[in-house]
Structure formats: structure tokens, C-alpha cells
């Protein structure tokens with residue numbers, strides 16, 4: 001960690017992500033000294049390539065704006081770099097590196113042949129017109145296109161990057177390269193997208209937590225569920241949990257959270273968020289019995305059986321974890337990337353709460369992106385049922401890998417350790433086989 005902190009000053013989220021993996025894999029390094037001799041961990045924490053670039057564009061008033069773009073190509077030992085693009089004002093190198101680092105292990109767990117990368121910009125799409133978003137995406141791609149390709153690096157969406165942004169990015173890539181390839185995933189169904197990709201992260205999260213609940217002799221029926229966020233992951237986690245009989249009672253965005261004790265009406269949420277690009281507080285206009293409360297961080301004070309943090313990093317801290325435990329939570333499934341602080345994870349695990357770590361539980365999105373790549377290569381489209389069946393199988397396999405790895409290294413039931421170890425070993429073996437490159 002001394003090396004990591006000194007070489008990557010100020011990148012606190014990256015330090016946090018590395019520390020968790022390093023701690024989890026230390027029993028593996030002890031058991032297999034050849035990994036330490038090959039400096040596998042030291043190599044893994046250094047991205048293979050980092051690209052940072054200027055993104056100039058012209059807003060609706062005719063004024064020139066300048067943002068910063070990033071693509072961190074972290075590890076290609078098991079396949080082309082794969083990982084989303086995040087457009088959010090908080091984006092800086094440390095966030096992209098933490099996300100890229102996590103992505104390496106997550107992608108290894110999916111059983112698909114994909115390496116890890118991540119990118120994005122400090123551009124804020126909120127409040128921008130469609131034309132401004134298009135201008136930005138085209139300028140972003142004017143640089144990014146030379147670094148990516150269907151066999152090199154295949155970006156997708158993340159916070160602030162949905163179907164609209166992927167469409168503009170794809171259009172510009174196609175124009176610049178004069179090729180029609182599966183260079184991005186999360187594409188529209190009309191031009192190479194895959195059924196289920198939109199739902200995949202949220203659905204996959206619920207499939208993973210289903211296995212975890214099953215091990216406690218429980219199912220979703222009648223459980224009270226709190227989901228944070230109200231974006232892509234949150235909406236489809238809510239939908240699947242509801243389909244399986246759960247009662248989802250709260251959702252949030254960065255302005256606050258809503259509580260609907262009768263159960264969230266997802267059609268209203270989808271209209272507000274997906275069609276109108278509005279705010280979650282508007283929910284109470286359509287459902288006056290529901291309540292809107294400010295301070296999104298306080299959503300964890302709503303008593304629940306299952307918590308699915310699906311907004312952003314470090315949204316459950318130690319204090320929130322204690323409140324969840326005191327209110328009787330039995331399972332926490334991370335839909336967002338690194339939404340729980342290390343202290344929060346300790347509190348939850350010590351209290352016997354089943355805890356599903358992000359790099360396993362939210363891997364359904366990237367796994368389905370890999371299925372989109374398969375379909376693009378074959379120039380075929382699979383049915384919804386076919387992709388959904390594969391997704392379910394993949395999430396189940398990820399769960400089995402986590403359980404088995406934790407068991408093998410004496411940390412039975414610890415899915416955080418299991419996910420880190422299983423992902424790490426797959427990438428490590430591939431790196432050793434390929435020599436020092």
C-alpha cells in the first residue's frame with residue numbers, strides 16, 4: 001500500500017479498491033509464493049495504459065466548453081479491455097482507476113473472455129440539451145476512437161452514459177473509422193444491441209442475491225427492500241425484486257429519497273427518469289401518500305430486510321451500516337461499484353448480514369455486454385429468454401466461484417474475499433502464462 005499511495009497521490013478511491021483486494025489475496029500469496037516472485041500484484045495495480053485528453057465542445061449559447069476525458073486500459077490478460085464510461089462532474093483519474101481496477105476482477109468472474117478498463121469525463125449531462133450531449137459525445141469520440149476497437153477495447157455505459165450517449169458515441173466512431181463493428185456495448189436494439197442489456201445489471205444483482213437468500217433459507221416474497229439511486233441499475237433491480245414478490249419501498253437520487261410504504265410504482269419512476277429525465281421528488285406528485293425526504297445519504301434509515309445500494313461509491317458508511325443492522329437487515333447486495341466503505345462492510349459482516357460485493361453482484365451488466373459482443377461477432381440476435389437464461393447461469397456461476405474460493409482459503413461464507421480471490425487467480429494465471437509483458 002506504501003507503493004500504491006506514493007505512486008498515485010490523492011487517488012483515495014483507487015487506494016481503497018486496491019487495499020481491499022490486497023488484503024483478500026494475502027493468503028493466496030502466502031500459499032503460492034511464485035505469484036509474489038512474478039510481482040503479479042505490483043503489475044496488476046499499474047494500468048497497462050492511461051489516456052487523458054481534452055474534450056472541447058460548443059454549448060447551445062455558442063460558448064466553448066472544455067472537459068477532460070479519460071480511458072484507463074487496465075488489464076488485457078484474459079481479453080480485450082472492457083468497461084463503461086462515466087460522465088459525472090466528480091470524475092477524475094482516481095475514480096476511473098478504482099473502477100478500472102475493480103473491473104479487471106469482475107470481468108474475470110463473469111467467465112467471459114474480457115479484460116478490464118474504464119473511462120469517462122467530468123462532463124455533467126444533467127440539464128444539457130440533446131444537442132449539447134451530442135456535441136460533447138462527438139468531441140469525446142474524436143480522441144477516444146484511436147484507442148478502442150472491437151478486439152482492443154470495448155466501452156459501454158455507466159453513470160450518466162445511457163442509450164442516448166452510446167448512440168452518439170457509436171455514430172461518431174462509425175463516421176471516423178468507416179466501420180460498423182461491436183466497438184461499444186449497450187447499443188440500441190436497431191443497431192446491434194442485445195436484449196436484456198438494459199436490465200442486466202439490476203436483474204443480475206437480484207439473481208445473485210437470490211442465491212445468497214436461498215443459502216439463508218429465504219426468498220424475496222414479502223421482503224422489504226430499499227434501493228438507492230433511480231438510474232439504470234436501481235430501476236431494473238427494483239423491477240426484478242418486485243417480480244419475485246419483494247416490496248421495494250424507497251429509491252433516491254442526488255437530491256433526496258422517496259419512501260412509499262405501499263410499494264414503489266415503477267411505471268411512475270420510469271416515466272420520470274427514463275422519459276422526462278426528471279427528479280425522483282416528482283414521484284410524490286403522482287403518489288401523494290408517498291414521502292420525499294432530502295439528504296439521499298439517509299435512505300438507509302428506512303427499515304428494510306434487504307438493502308441494494310445502486311447509486312455511487314461510498315454511500316453506506318459505518319454509521320449507516322449500524323443503522324441497517326439495528327433495523328434488522330438480513331442482506332446487502334451492492335449494485336453500484338464500491339458503495340460500502342470498508343468500515344461498513346466490517347459492521348455488516350460482523351453482524352452476520354449476508355453481503356454481496358459489487359464486483360460479483362453487479363457483474364451481470366458487463367457479462368451481458370460480453371454476450372452482446374458475441375452476438376455482434378456472429379451477426380445474430382438472441383431472444384430475451386436466451387440472454388436472460390445465460391445471465392442467470394452466469395450470476396449463479398459467479399456465486400459458486402465466490403463461495404468455493406472463500407472456502408478454499410479458509411474464509412468460508414465471506415463473499416468479498418471469495419470474489420477477490422477467484423477473480424485475482426484467473427487473471428494471475430493468464431499473466432504468468434503470458435510472461436513479463
Ligand code: NDP
Pocket residue numbers: 090157158159160161162201228229230231232233234252253254255296310311312313335336337362363365366
Ligand atoms: P445512472 O446514471 O443511470 O444512475 C445513477 C443514479 O445514482 C442516479 O439516480 C443518480 O442520481 C444517483 N447518483 C449518482 N451519483 C451520485 C452521487 N454522487 N450522489 C448521490 N446520488 C448519485 O447510473 P447507473 O445506474 O448505470 O450506475 C449506478 C451505479 O452502478 C454506479 O456505481 C455504476 O458504476 C454501477 N454499475 C452500473 C452498471 C451498468 O450497467 N449501468 C454496471 C455495473 C455497475 P442523480 O440523477 O441525481 O445524479
